[in-house]
Amino acid sequence: MPEYxxxxxxxxxxxxxxxxxxxxxxxxxxxxxxxERYGFQRYDGPILESAEIYEAKSGEEIxxxxxxxxxxxxxxxxALRPEMTPSVARMIAGHAGALQFPVRWYxxxxxxxxxxxxxxxxxxxxxxxxxxxxxxxANCEIEIFELIHDMLVSLGASEDMFVIRxxxxxxxxxxxxxVVGVPSEQLTEVFGLVDRWEKxxxxxxxxAATEIGLTDKQFEKLSDVLGSGTDLLAELPSEVTENSNxxxxxxxxxxxxxxxxxxxxxxxxxxxSTVFEVFDTSPENRRALFGGGSYSDxxxxxxxxxxxxxxxxxxxxxxxxxxxxxxxxPQPRNEVDVVVIPVAxxxxxxxxxxxxKLRREGLRTSVPLEPRKLGKELTRxxxxxxxxxxxxxxxxxxxxxxxxxxxxTREQRQVALEATPAAIAELxxx
Amino acid sequence: MPEYxxxxxxxxxxxxxxxxxxxxxxxxxxxxxxxERYGFQRYDGPILESAEIYEAKSGEEIxxxxxxxxxxxxxxxxALRPEMTPSVARMIAGHAGALQFPVRWYxxxxxxxxxxxxxxxxxxxxxxxxxxxxxxxANCEIEIFELIHDMLVSLGASEDMFVIRxxxxxxxxxxxxxVVGVPSEQLTEVFGLVDRWEKxxxxxxxxAATEIGLTDKQFEKLSDVLGSGTDLLAELPSEVTENSNxxxxxxxxxxxxxxxxxxxxxxxxxxxSTVFEVFDTSPENRRALFGGGSYSDxxxxxxxxxxxxxxxxxxxxxxxxxxxxxxxxPQPRNEVDVVVIPVAxxxxxxxxxxxxKLRREGLRTSVPLEPRKLGKELTRxxxxxxxxxxxxxxxxxxxxxxxxxxxxTREQRQVALEATPAAIAELxxx
Numbered sequence: 106m107p108e109y110x111x112x113x114x115x116x117x118x119x120x121x122x123x124x125x126x127x128x129x130x131x132x133x134x135x136x137x138x139x140x141e142r143y144g145f146q147r148y149d150g151p152i153l154e155s156a157e158i159y160e161a162k163s164g165e166e167i168x169x170x171x172x173x174x175x176x177x178x179x180x181x182x183x184a185l186r187p188e189m190t191p192s193v194a195r196m197i198a199g200h201a202g203a204l205q206f207p208v209r210w211y212x213x214x215x216x217x218x219x220x221x222x223x224x225x226x227x228x229x230x231x232x233x234x235x236x237x238x239x240x241x242x243a244n245c246e247i248e249i250f251e252l253i254h255d256m257l258v259s260l261g262a263s264e265d266m267f268v269i270r271x272x273x274x275x276x277x278x279x280x281x282x283x284v285v286g287v288p289s290e291q292l293t294e295v296f297g298l299v300d301r302w303e304k305x306x307x308x309x310x311x312x313a314a315t316e317i318g319l320t321d322k323q324f325e326k327l328s329d330v331l332g333s334g335t336d337l338l339a340e341l342p343s344e345v346t347e348n349s350n351x352x353x354x355x356x357x358x359x360x361x362x363x364x365x366x367x368x369x370x371x372x373x374x375x376x377x378s379t380v381f382e383v384f385d386t387s388p389e390n391r392r393a394l395f396g397g398g399s400y401s402d403x404x405x406x407x408x409x410x411x412x413x414x415x416x417x418x419x420x421x422x423x424x425x426x427x428x429x430x431x432x433x434x435p436q437p438r439n440e441v442d443v444v445v446i447p448v449a450x451x452x453x454x455x456x457x458x459x460x461x462k463l464r465r466e467g468l469r470t471s472v473p474l475e476p477r478k479l480g481k482e483l484t485r486x487x488x489x490x491x492x493x494x495x496x497x498x499x500x501x502x503x504x505x506x507x508x509x510x511x512x513x514t515r516e517q518r519q520v521a522l523e524a525t526p527a528a529i530a531e532l533x534x535x
Numbered sequence: 536m537p538e539y540x541x542x543x544x545x546x547x548x549x550x551x552x553x554x555x556x557x558x559x560x561x562x563x564x565x566x567x568x569x570x571e572r573y574g575f576q577r578y579d580g581p582i583l584e585s586a587e588i589y590e591a592k593s594g595e596e597i598x599x600x601x602x603x604x605x606x607x608x609x610x611x612x613x614a615l616r617p618e619m620t621p622s623v624a625r626m627i628a629g630h631a632g633a634l635q636f637p638v639r640w641y642x643x644x645x646x647x648x649x650x651x652x653x654x655x656x657x658x659x660x661x662x663x664x665x666x667x668x669x670x671x672x673a674n675c676e677i678e679i680f681e682l683i684h685d686m687l688v689s690l691g692a693s694e695d696m697f698v699i700r701x702x703x704x705x706x707x708x709x710x711x712x713x714v715v716g717v718p719s720e721q722l723t724e725v726f727g728l729v730d731r732w733e734k735x736x737x738x739x740x741x742x743a744a745t746e747i748g749l750t751d752k753q754f755e756k757l758s759d760v761l762g763s764g765t766d767l768l769a770e771l772p773s774e775v776t777e778n779s780n781x782x783x784x785x786x787x788x789x790x791x792x793x794x795x796x797x798x799x800x801x802x803x804x805x806x807x808s809t810v811f812e813v814f815d816t817s818p819e820n821r822r823a824l825f826g827g828g829s830y831s832d833x834x835x836x837x838x839x840x841x842x843x844x845x846x847x848x849x850x851x852x853x854x855x856x857x858x859x860x861x862x863x864x865p866q867p868r869n870e871v872d873v874v875v876i877p878v879a880x881x882x883x884x885x886x887x888x889x890x891x892k893l894r895r896e897g898l899r900t901s902v903p904l905e906p907r908k909l910g911k912e913l914t915r916x917x918x919x920x921x922x923x924x925x926x927x928x929x930x931x932x933x934x935x936x937x938x939x940x941x942x943x944t945r946e947q948r949q950v951a952l953e954a955t956p957a958a959i960a961e962l963x964x965x
Contacts, residue, residue, distance in 0.1 A: 112629030118581030142894040144871040144901030151548030175605035199542030358884035441574040454788035464572040471574030
């Protein structure tokens with residue numbers, strides 16, 4: 106029996122110590138800024154939701170195996186949200202009368218899934234959710250693809266590092282029915298097969314196709330269709346292509362944002378037409394980074410009002426992997442800009458008053474908490490990433506002065522107390 | 536049986552729609568900035584923790600009644616964190632070897648307690664946690680009191696709106712033992728009585744005192760002591776006052792930050808000397824807003840290393856009540872700065888290209904998703920809080936121009952496409 110409790114976090118969850126937290130804050134701070142430049146408004150909701158909102162709607166896998174559930178002391182069955190969509194559907198339904206649709210909303214919740222931890226999969230992850238609710242215009246698709254592009258570029262990615270692969274489930278249905286000749290009762294199973302296309306070996310796919318009831322010829326045709334790109338569109342009935350938002354995107358001035366790919370399906374049940382996934386183009390990291398799609402009726406659990414939506418969820422784990430692969434992770438921020446060091450204990454009040462002046466000018470400034478020799482304190486200030494120190498000595502102080510020192514050039518000079526903030530700001534600008 | 540699921544959030548939790556979220560983001564964004572100006576580093580940790588870290592250490596009330604617990608599919612007993620201190624103790628213990636103490640850390644977690652919802656109490660709240668670990672210097676107290684002062688002032692509070700009432704449990708123990716004559720075996724019970732002093736009527740306190748075994752005279756003396764302020768310090772043995780960080784604060788240049796109040800105890804078990812609570816001075820809202828204290832041995836569950844700490848937790852509900860009472864809540868931010876309106880559908884690509892240019896200059900800019908008449912679009916832009924619109928018409932566009940219009944003055948004029956960002960920026964500056 107161990108005497109002390111373990112210090113590791115619960116399996117599949119993560120501690121963010123200050124250096125990791127600084128990286129996370131910088132990355133997501135940039136993303137918030139880009140998202141808000143498009144006019145999206147941030148919202149948030151509780152982590153605990155009534156369990157039934159997941160059990161009624163989500164994919165089987167989540168409801169049965171991956172949901173963290175509990176019962177409160179009042180007997181209410183609750184779940185830790187595994188994703189944000191049911192929560193936001195609940196909110197949108199509850200406030201639909203007061204909202205001016207279409208609305209652009211985003212959030213940054215943590216979500217929980219009981220998974221076996223492995224690369225890219227954790228039990229608690231932080232996911233940016235971006236959605237447009239209340240419009241079925243192809244302008245939604247264009248805006249979402251533009252936004253994704255700008256988000257990744259804002260983090261330093263170049264356009265050759267990622268690709269948005271998009272499909273329309275209605276186009277795929279038509280291709281399967283009209284080109285491959287799949288009977289409509291087999292469509293769902295073939296969708297499942299397509300979803301596994303890139304993850305499973307060819308002979309296993311063929312065996313699965315046979316099991317579903319596809320002929321060898323149909324399997325070959327399916328393979329052609331999935332590899333065909335935009336050429337496929339010419340083979341589909343025009344009433345199908347004319348009604349596809351994705352086809353409109355491909356015909357607009359924004360066509361180069363996205364690559365049509367009939368292989369993209371996405372497992373989750375609620376997408377109804379457009380589906381897309383963003384891929385890292387690096388051979389080291391060939392997986393979907395994140396994805397999304399459109400739903401014709403978001404909030405049917407909560408309201409008879411039909412509210413369409415289009416959006417995506419971007420998890421922090423795969424995003425950070427992407428940034429790491431491409432050497433785009435920012436450095437953790439330094440702890441402070443300036444340290445104000447009193448050379449004796451009875452100068453601590455004086456040092457604090459100098460620090461107050463510097464903070465008022467927006468400088469991140471600390472004062473040592475424990476008395477130490479000046480040399481040691483300079484070393485600590487350097488380790489904390491400070492680029493300047495203010496040394497408060499008795500004689501200087503009595504004459505209304507302090508000494509400022511650059512930790513970059515190691516030059517130091519005396520300045521008048523009231524000139525300190527300006528002198529430090531200048532020194533930090535060098 | 537209802538046809539649709541309810542849209543209200545789980546009882547005691549809150550949805551933050553964009554207007555409320557904007558207020559929350561603005562308020563806490565300011566607080567992050569002030570905290571970081573003191574050199575505090577942000578961290579974060581998982582919501583799920585092993586249940587035993589609360590059951591072993593927290594107050595009885597939390598462990599038995601208020602903790603949300605669950606068991607994962609691996610049989611591991613978990614809890615939703617009710618507070619951040621055990622999590623941060625775990626992290627500090629796990630990384631103590633790599634940290635350069637003292638460290639200044641802060642976080643902004645959501646915490647869950649199963650409580651009956653009422654004014655100021657919810658089941659999920661967001662709490663700023665600020666701590667210094669690894670120092671027992673009175674400079675920690677001074678810095679924490681200064682920081683609290685600056686945090687509230689940064690939100691618009693004036694110094695007469697709040698007061699920090701502080702005590703040292705060792706001073707109170709000494710006062711109870713040496714002045715009131717309480718036997719040491721009754722100290723814990725009398726602490727409990729002091730903790731209820733302002734919440735319970737006088738005759739009930741007297742009855743409780745009698746039950747504990749205090750004489751009427753002792754009860755009167757106790758009452759005098761609790762109302763006495765700094766005069767009490769002269770009555771205490773000097774070895775007690777000389778060792779008190781709070782007494783050092785009261786003798787420093789920062790004495791006016793805090794009011795000595797022997798009545799402050801704070802229920803939670805782990806505080807060992809300094810304890811404090813911040814009160815709203817408004818008669819409408821006479822409750823502790825938040826509080827904190829010092830602990831001599833933070834991480835004893837996790838490590839034999841003795842790590843002292845001092846800190847506080849500031850919950851969002853009481854803070855927002857304070858700001859509301861004093862009319863200090865910020866306005867929700869406008870949705871966008873600019874709307875770019877194409878007058879016909881085939882100008883949508885053109886409008887998007889203008890929006891892209893404006894966004895690159897940092898302007899929050901939207902383009903309508905659905906075609907509407909210009910008049911309607913202007914009304915919507917006004918409602919969204921935009922202060923300018925760009926109108927993209929065919930003739931203008933063909934000539935390389937657009938029309939910009941101020942929604943404040945309603946003046947409009949034609950500008951060259953490439954001059955648009957500068958013209959809009961100028962218009963927004965007016």
